[in-house]
Each structure stands twice: as C-alpha cells, then as structure tokens.
Amino acid sequence: MINWQLDYDLTRYNSFGFTSHAERFISVTEIDELELALSDVEANNWPLLILGGGSNLVLKERIPGAVIHIANTGIAVLADDGEQAIVESAAGENWHQFIGHLLEKGLHGLENLALIPGSVGAAPVQNIGAYGVEVSDCLHSVTAYDRQNKELVQLQNASCEFSYRNSIFKSRFPGRYIIWSVRFNLSSIFTPQLDYSGLGNFLAGKGIEQPSAIEVYTAICEIRSSKLPVPSEIGNAGSFFENPIVDESEYRRLKEQFPELVAFPESMGRYKLAAGWLIDKAGWKGAKQNAVGVYDKQALVLVNHGDGNASQLLELADAIKQSVCERYQVSLRIEPRIYPI
CATH class of the missing domain: 3.30.43.10 (Uridine Diphospho-n-acetylenolpyruvylglucosamine Reductase, domain 2)
Structure with missing residues (x-):
C-alpha cells in the first residue's frame, strides 16, 4: 500500500x-x-x-x-586495481557531494563537473558537461527500471546514446527508464583536463602550471561561483539554453558579421556557439521582466527574483529566443525540462 x-x-x-x-x-x-x-x-x-x-x-x-x-542513497567501490576503479552511486545522491566524496577517496575523472546542481541520477539524462568534460566520458553503465518490461536493466555506456546534452533517456525513450544507480570508470592517477581555455588561464593566473586534483576542483568551484548564482539565494537552473552547434559555413557567416563571436570547434567541421555571448550581445544581460530576469553576471542563466512563476519565465525565454534568432539567424533550445508541457 x-x-x-x-x-x-x-x-x-x-x-x-x-x-x-x-x-x-x-x-x-x-x-x-x-x-x-x-x-x-x-x-x-x-x-x-x-x-x-x-x-x-x-x-x-x-x-x-x-x-x-x-531518494535512494549509497556509494560503493565495486572494483579497484590500484590504478582504475569502478564506483557505483545511487541515483538519489547529490552530484556535487558525490564528486567531493570521490576526491577524498583519490578517484579522478569528474573534477571538472564540480558544483553542478542536481542528483547523480539526473546526470546521464542530460549528459551534463562543463569545462571540457561530459559525464559520458567516465560513465561505465546505468542501472534503470524499465517501465515497459517491468524490470531492472543495466545499460552500458554505448547503449545510452550520449551526445551533447542528450541521451536515450531524454530523446529516444523519454519516460521509459527510471535511473536507479550509475557506475563510473575512474582513475587513481590524476590527469588534469585543461582543454577549456578559461580553466587553464584561471590556474595560470594563480601561478599553477601542474595542478593537483584539489586545485582543479577548487578552481572549478571558484569559477562557477563567480558566474552562477546559488539557487538557495537566487532561484535558477544553471544554463537555461543549450549552446547551438552549427556547420562551418554558418560559423563563417556569423564570424564575418560578428568578428568577436565566441565559438569552439567540434568534430566534423562543426562549431559550438557560446549561447551566453549571443544573448549578452543581443542586450539581454541583466534584463528584468515581471519577477524573473537574466542574471547580470552570466546571460545564459535565467533567474527568479523571488515571486516569479513558470509562465513568466517561459515568456521571457521566448522573447530571448526571438531576439537572438532575428539578430543572428540562430535558434536557441531551452535546456531544462518544462513540466507539464
């Protein structure tokens, strides 16, 4: 009952x-x-x-x-040969606290994803990523309840169909699988992931050329804290829009028209545009509308100023999308889930 x-x-x-x-x-x-x-x-x-x-x-x-x-909890090391380890976390564990736990245990690979809010179980759905790392880079497998067949199943990394901010749980079979636990391939040997220039520059500015795991973790937390509001103080869901990915011809058109365009090369000649830059240069940074607005330190973040609601937020989001489309001929996609639709 x-x-x-x-x-x-x-x-x-x-x-x-x-x-x-x-x-x-x-x-x-x-x-x-x-x-x-x-x-x-x-x-x-x-x-x-x-x-x-x-x-x-x-x-x-x-x-x-x-x-x-x-709301299930629990973290366990399933295998550890001294160099590589497989760690399983219950879906209900807090993501940031989970990374802190791994750091204490000397297990590495997810440091760049520190301070991302949410639960461990939500991480694969969105294939969360930040500062050059995505959760799929270290994910071993997902244990989920299959509502169709009414049983627990284990999906290996390849079966999750990960891509940028996407997975089988979000697109192909939304609602079918309920993630119960997640396993990760981690390393006892720390190899810093500094491909994201902002992170490398931040560490270099502190005179750190060969950072330790705790130094990378701390740097990530400092950078995120300087750009993103704490939800308990200012309501938000982090990045509200996905970074658009365009082909080379579209990138060159935009670069010619907007020489200061911020973009990052992807595979197959594509480019990922910085949605925050597009929104900022369209004049939305710090804007307020009703009781919601655009964060004044990061235009990619929409915020609740205290007594806002979903209708107000979506009205603002639509206005931003239309403005960006008119200025750049680029379509923005909302990252968080809207419920009910």
Missing part, C-alpha cells in the same frame, strides 16, 4: 523556487517502493513525473497525476 501525499508543495524540489503543487507525491528509497508506486500510476493512468534534485526543471503551478521522488 502506497501512502501518497496529496496536494504536495514542490517549492523546495525545484531550484527556481517556483510555487508548485503536485496532485500526489511520494519519495522512494527502495526499488520495491518504486514498483508499488508505478503500479498505482499505471492502474489509474496518472500522468507521471520522476523527480530527482529538481535543478534542471521548470515546474508549472499545478502538477497533475503523480510525482515520484527518487
């Missing part, structure tokens, strides 16, 4: 801090609880939202049907 909580306040479960209420809610820590909750959902044909940390989510005021919060 599942004890659903009715008309449940989700304000603390979304990093924008929007007032939102679920028709019914339950937090699960065991797989049998999840299965029972899903049985209720299917028997009643309720719409379902699986909730992790709520840091990549825009919640509207009323959430129909059911919300299941994944």
Whole structure:
C-alpha cells in the first residue's frame, strides 16, 4: 500500500523556487517502493513525473497525476586495481557531494563537473558537461527500471546514446527508464583536463602550471561561483539554453558579421556557439521582466527574483529566443525540462 501525499508543495524540489503543487507525491528509497508506486500510476493512468534534485526543471503551478521522488542513497567501490576503479552511486545522491566524496577517496575523472546542481541520477539524462568534460566520458553503465518490461536493466555506456546534452533517456525513450544507480570508470592517477581555455588561464593566473586534483576542483568551484548564482539565494537552473552547434559555413557567416563571436570547434567541421555571448550581445544581460530576469553576471542563466512563476519565465525565454534568432539567424533550445508541457 502506497501512502501518497496529496496536494504536495514542490517549492523546495525545484531550484527556481517556483510555487508548485503536485496532485500526489511520494519519495522512494527502495526499488520495491518504486514498483508499488508505478503500479498505482499505471492502474489509474496518472500522468507521471520522476523527480530527482529538481535543478534542471521548470515546474508549472499545478502538477497533475503523480510525482515520484527518487531518494535512494549509497556509494560503493565495486572494483579497484590500484590504478582504475569502478564506483557505483545511487541515483538519489547529490552530484556535487558525490564528486567531493570521490576526491577524498583519490578517484579522478569528474573534477571538472564540480558544483553542478542536481542528483547523480539526473546526470546521464542530460549528459551534463562543463569545462571540457561530459559525464559520458567516465560513465561505465546505468542501472534503470524499465517501465515497459517491468524490470531492472543495466545499460552500458554505448547503449545510452550520449551526445551533447542528450541521451536515450531524454530523446529516444523519454519516460521509459527510471535511473536507479550509475557506475563510473575512474582513475587513481590524476590527469588534469585543461582543454577549456578559461580553466587553464584561471590556474595560470594563480601561478599553477601542474595542478593537483584539489586545485582543479577548487578552481572549478571558484569559477562557477563567480558566474552562477546559488539557487538557495537566487532561484535558477544553471544554463537555461543549450549552446547551438552549427556547420562551418554558418560559423563563417556569423564570424564575418560578428568578428568577436565566441565559438569552439567540434568534430566534423562543426562549431559550438557560446549561447551566453549571443544573448549578452543581443542586450539581454541583466534584463528584468515581471519577477524573473537574466542574471547580470552570466546571460545564459535565467533567474527568479523571488515571486516569479513558470509562465513568466517561459515568456521571457521566448522573447530571448526571438531576439537572438532575428539578430543572428540562430535558434536557441531551452535546456531544462518544462513540466507539464
């Protein structure tokens, strides 16, 4: 028997801090609880939202049907030969705290993803990335509950179909798999990933030429803190728009028209444009509209100034998208999930 909580306040479960209420809610820590909750959902044909940390989510005021919060915990080293290790984390673990735990254990590979908000289980869905590293670079496999076949399955890295801010969980089979735990391939030997110029320059500015793992971790935290607001102080979901990827001809057109364009080369002759630069130069940095706005230190971040709501935020996002499209002929895509659609 599942004890659903009715008309449940989700304000603390979304990093924008929007007032939102679920028709019914339950937090699960065991797989049998999840299965029972899903049985209720299917028997009643309720719409379902699986909730992790709520840091990549825009919640509207009323959430129909059911919300299941994944709150399992636990971290285990499954294999360690002194050089390489496989570590498994429960989906409900906090992502940043998980990286801190790995650092204490001397296990490396994910330092560049420090201070990204959210849960471990949410990381593969979006294939989170920052400062030259994506979670798929170190991911071994994902253990997930398959709603179609009603069983736990293990998906290896290749089966997750990772790409830029995308995966099988987000695009091809949204809603089918509920991530329960994630395994990572990590190294006891630290090799700094300094391909992102801003990180290398930051460390060089401190006189650090051969950084340790803790120095990279600390630098990442300092850089992110200087650019991004703390959700508990200013509601936000981090980067609100994906960085557009264009082909070489489109890049050259833009570079000729806007010589200061910020872009990064990708594979197959493509380029990733800095969406924050596009938005900033279109005049949106620091803009306010109703009770929401664009963060004054990073134009890629939209914020809730205290009593905003999803409708106001999406209205602002649409205005930004239209402005960027008119100025650059480039389309922006919203990164967080909007729920309900």
